[in-house]
Every structure is written in structure tokens, then in C-alpha cells.
Amino acid sequence: MLVSEIKFMPVSIDRKKCVTCGGCVGLCPANAMHLETELKHDVKKCTSCGVCVRFCPAGALELKQANRFATNS
Amino acid sequence: MKYDVVVVGAGPAGSSVAKRCAQHSLSVLVAEKRQEVGVYKRCGEGLSNNAVKRLGLKIPKNCIRQKIRGAHIYAPNGKCVEIEYKGSEGYVLERKMFDKWLAEEAVRAGATIRAKTNAVELLKDGRKISGILASTMEGMESIEANVVVAADGVESEMARKAGLYKAKNPMLVDSGFQYEMCGIDIEPNVIELFVGNEIASRGYCWIFPKGKDVANVGVGILGNSTQTAKHYLDRFIESKENLRKGSVLEVNAGCVPVGGFLKNMVSNGLVAVGDAANQVNPLHGGGIAESITAGIIAGNVIKKAHDKRDFTARILSEYNNIWWKERGNSLKKVEKVREMFEKMSDEKMNRLADVLQGEDLYDLAHGKNIIKLAKILVKYKAKAFF
Structure with a gap:
């Protein structure tokens, strides 16, 4: 595993807590969030800035270590 | 097509x-x-x-669901400022x-x-x-x-x-969380707002009645607070005798642009x-x-x-x-008024609640008569508050 992969901490969504309010979609500077029937997160676009994590009213978002080449959640 | x-x-x-x-x-x-x-x-x-x-x-x-005849706004120390909607209702x-x-x-x-x-x-x-x-x-x-x-x-x-x-600028959005609750003890035709940094960081908690024992109980806080909006709301409900026993019918959350x-x-x-x-x-x-x-x-x-x-x-x-x-x-x-409020400590809000009348707050929320209000504040040497 490369060092850059270890440092990369994209947002992970806790579906048990998410209430699909879409607030994170409007806040994401990288356009990595998208709301359909459930919240979609594009790991490839995520810059791990954490704006959405601090904002989320339900505390459903978290920065978690992951593989950069992981599939979209 | x-x-x-x-x-x-x-x-x-x-x-x-x-x-x-x-x-x-x-x-x-x-x-x-x-x-x-x-x-x-x-x-x-x-x-x-x-x-x-x-x-x-x-x-x-x-x-x-419900006609409203006024609002009760509670300062951090519990002092209530009452607003009557004269001749109109909400x-x-x-x-x-x-x-x-x-x-x-x-x-x-x-x-x-x-x-x-x-x-x-x-x-x-x-x-x-x-x-x-x-x-x-x-x-x-x-x-x-x-x-x-x-x-x-x-x-x-x-x-x-x-x-x-x-x-959206994270400094200019509020993070909101709300329960539609039933089985609570409330005044059915008055909305209640609770301000204070302790209760809701840069925001307020609200009770909007939807009937005798049903209401939207929610909180709006600064988007990048350290605690989640849900945390503030759960704590608020826990602190209120009349809400604690209620059931949650609906969980709502959202992001509110405030400027x-x-x-x-x-x-x-x-x-x-x-x-x-x-x-x-x-x-x-x-x-x-x-x-x-x-x-x-x-x-x-x-x-x-x-x-x-x-x-x-x-x-x-x-x-x-x-x-x-x-x-x-x-x-x-x-928006200027909000910026002013958001800089205030709980203690200053308490003192302001002693000075302002219900109608003054109503005007502030609608951007009316700001100059008249400024005069009132100066009269009460409220300048020291800010």
C-alpha cells in the first residue's frame, strides 16, 4: 500500500443515521455528494475536506481510511 | 419534446x-x-x-394544522418575551x-x-x-x-x-434537526423559541404546535459546530419536563442557508x-x-x-x-441583525431581553424600524452590550 493511499480518508456514510436531507450535497466543494433516493458519495471526487462531516445534523458522516480505488458507496 | x-x-x-x-x-x-x-x-x-x-x-x-396568535421567546435565563400578532396570525x-x-x-x-x-x-x-x-x-x-x-x-x-x-459557504448555513412529536404538553396556539449559545450554538430551539399535543420540536445551529444538531435537540428535549415523555412521529433534518x-x-x-x-x-x-x-x-x-x-x-x-x-x-x-445576535453571549442576550419589547423583536426579524430600535438600544445604553 502506498503512503498516499494510507493518508486518504474519504467520507463514509452511516446509512443507519442518514436522513437524506441533502445538506452535504450543497456544501461539498468537490461535488462529490449526490442525492437520489439515498445519498451517493463519489469517492473519486472526495477531497476529504470534512465540511460535510462537521455540518451533518444527524452525525451520519465520518472520515474513514479507505483505498483510493475503492468502489463508490 | x-x-x-x-x-x-x-x-x-x-x-x-x-x-x-x-x-x-x-x-x-x-x-x-x-x-x-x-x-x-x-x-x-x-x-x-x-x-x-x-x-x-x-x-x-x-x-x-394550527393557527398561531403569538410567539414566546425565551432568553437563556428563561425570561420570556411575548409577541402578540396584532390583527394577524401565523x-x-x-x-x-x-x-x-x-x-x-x-x-x-x-x-x-x-x-x-x-x-x-x-x-x-x-x-x-x-x-x-x-x-x-x-x-x-x-x-x-x-x-x-x-x-x-x-x-x-x-x-x-x-x-x-x-x-454553499459553511459559515452561512445552519444545520437543522427536528422531530415531529406527539403526546407532549404544549400551548397549542403559541410558538415557542429558545435562544442561547448553551441551548443552540448561534441558533435557537423551536416548538411549533400542530395541535393540542403535537408539535414540530427542532433546533437550528451553526453549520460547523462541534456537536451535531441532533445532540443539541436531544439535550433540549431531555431538559424539558413537558417534552420528555413525547413520542417521535417523524425525524427531519436539513440545511438552511442564512445569508x-x-x-x-x-x-x-x-x-x-x-x-x-x-x-x-x-x-x-x-x-x-x-x-x-x-x-x-x-x-x-x-x-x-x-x-x-x-x-x-x-x-x-x-x-x-x-x-x-x-x-x-x-x-x-x-442578515446584519443576525450577525449582531450571533456575536452575543448568553449574558448579553439576557440583558437584551429586559430591554426589548415583543414588537421590537418582530420588527427586527422583518428588517423594519431598525433605526427606531437603534434609538431604544442607545437610550438603554445597550451599546455596551455589543
Whole structure:
């Protein structure tokens, strides 16, 4: 595993807590969030800035270590 | 099929634009992402009678859950400032019914609404936006239109894709969390607001009654607080004897823009309205009235552009001018008031509650009589407060 992969901490969504309010979609500077029937997160676009994590009213978002080449959640 | 106008989102803003455009005999399609209009709500559901009168809304009875005759605002130390709505009243709506009613009105005026039609991309024809690419139950579909109206709420994907702004400023959004609760002990025709940094960091907790023992109980806090909005709300409910025993019927959350009004809300072939353009009262976070107002203005401007067969930003920017003249300038003042409140400590708020009368607070929330209020504050040497 490369060092850059270890440092990369994209947002992970806790579906048990998410209430699909879409607030994170409007806040994401990288356009990595998208709301359909459930919240979609594009790991490839995520810059791990954490704006959405601090904002989320339900505390459903978290920065978690992951593989950069992981599939979209 | 090509439409004159395609509206993204069937909330109050989208339905109002659609209705107004249809009344001007333009062909209108409203694309609603969710499978049902009006669900689920991200709202405390309050609407003042002043707004209803100003907009000339004839709200059917089934959309109104409770009439409100006043508000009680509690300072951090528990002191209550009472506001009586003289000669007018407020309403707590049932948003599911209200949004559907607005959508029905749009359809009756001649618009078409399609639920479960999710706009994913803007279509471009050179430098002009020429429609949307939508994901529907039948698959992907290109919907062409002369004007796209971005009424897609706080996500504002269309407005941002058109380049109006990059992302919402986290300092200018509030994070809201709300339960619709039943089995609680409340005053049925008074809304209650609780301010204080301890209770809600840079925001307030609210109880909006929807009947004898039903209410929306919620909190709005600064978007980048260290604790989640849910944490503040759970703590608030735990601290209130009359709420603790209630049941939760609905969990709502949302993001409320509280400022950052856009100088420019149009682009070639696109107009942004409602939450997508941050059109919300920055003090109390109410957006229904602002959305409908903007929707009507936008509808009229689109009609003018249609008559001229010119949908460039230059023609559509008349919407900017009218909106700023009618709403923007007074909302900007309200934003200043919010900034002032947000700097205050709990102790200062307590002292302010001793000085201000109910009507003064009402004026502050509406950007009226600011000078008169400033005089009162100076008289009480309130300058030292800030």
C-alpha cells in the first residue's frame, strides 16, 4: 500500500443515521455528494475536506481510511 | 419534446414559477426528484399571515394544522418575551399537503409535473443552457427547454453546475434537526423559541404546535459546530419536563442557508430560485414566503424573455434587479441583525431581553424600524452590550 493511499480518508456514510436531507450535497466543494433516493458519495471526487462531516445534523458522516480505488458507496 | 420552461424541483419555489409561467401560457415541465411531491419535509412549517396576505395565497383548510396568535421567546435565563400578532396570525402548515396544493395549482394553470424524475446534468448548446438530462423510471432522458429554473433546494446542484457559485459557504448555513412529536404538553396556539449559545450554538430551539399535543420540536445551529444538531435537540428535549415523555412521529433534518444572497442568480438560459439561491430569511430561517415571492418574480421575467425570444443572462438579469429591490435589500438588513445576535453571549442576550419589547423583536426579524430600535438600544445604553 502506498503512503498516499494510507493518508486518504474519504467520507463514509452511516446509512443507519442518514436522513437524506441533502445538506452535504450543497456544501461539498468537490461535488462529490449526490442525492437520489439515498445519498451517493463519489469517492473519486472526495477531497476529504470534512465540511460535510462537521455540518451533518444527524452525525451520519465520518472520515474513514479507505483505498483510493475503492468502489463508490 | 421541447418545453418553454423546465423547472427542477417541485417545492414552493418550483411550483410558483411553474404556475406563473403556465398562467402566461408558456409550456412548463416540473421535474421532481422524489417519488412524491412534498415529501419529506425539511421545515418547521411556520408561515406568517403577513406573507400570506402579501402573496395573496388562499391556503385550503387541510393544509393548515394550527393557527398561531403569538410567539414566546425565551432568553437563556428563561425570561420570556411575548409577541402578540396584532390583527394577524401565523400558521403552522402541513407541508406535505401545502406543497401538493401548490403543485396542483401549477398543474391547474397548465403546467406538467413529473415525479421521480431526477435532473442529473445540464444540457448545453454552446454557452447557453438548453435543458436537462434526467434520470427517470424509463431511463435517461434529455428534456430540452428555453429556460431551466433551478429550484432544486439546498442541494442546488443545477445552480452550481451552471456556475452561479461553487458550494454553499459553511459559515452561512445552519444545520437543522427536528422531530415531529406527539403526546407532549404544549400551548397549542403559541410558538415557542429558545435562544442561547448553551441551548443552540448561534441558533435557537423551536416548538411549533400542530395541535393540542403535537408539535414540530427542532433546533437550528451553526453549520460547523462541534456537536451535531441532533445532540443539541436531544439535550433540549431531555431538559424539558413537558417534552420528555413525547413520542417521535417523524425525524427531519436539513440545511438552511442564512445569508450569502447572490448578486447574480441567472446565467444564459437558467434562473435560480428559492433555497438554491439562498433566498431565506437569515434570522428565523423561514423560506416558504421568500421562495414563492421569488418564484412569481422569476415567472414574470421569463415571460418577458419569451416575448423577446432572448434567453441570455442579460435579459434574465432583470430578475436580479427586481428581487434585490423587493426582497434582497431588506433581507440584507436582517442578515446584519443576525450577525449582531450571533456575536452575543448568553449574558448579553439576557440583558437584551429586559430591554426589548415583543414588537421590537418582530420588527427586527422583518428588517423594519431598525433605526427606531437603534434609538431604544442607545437610550438603554445597550451599546455596551455589543
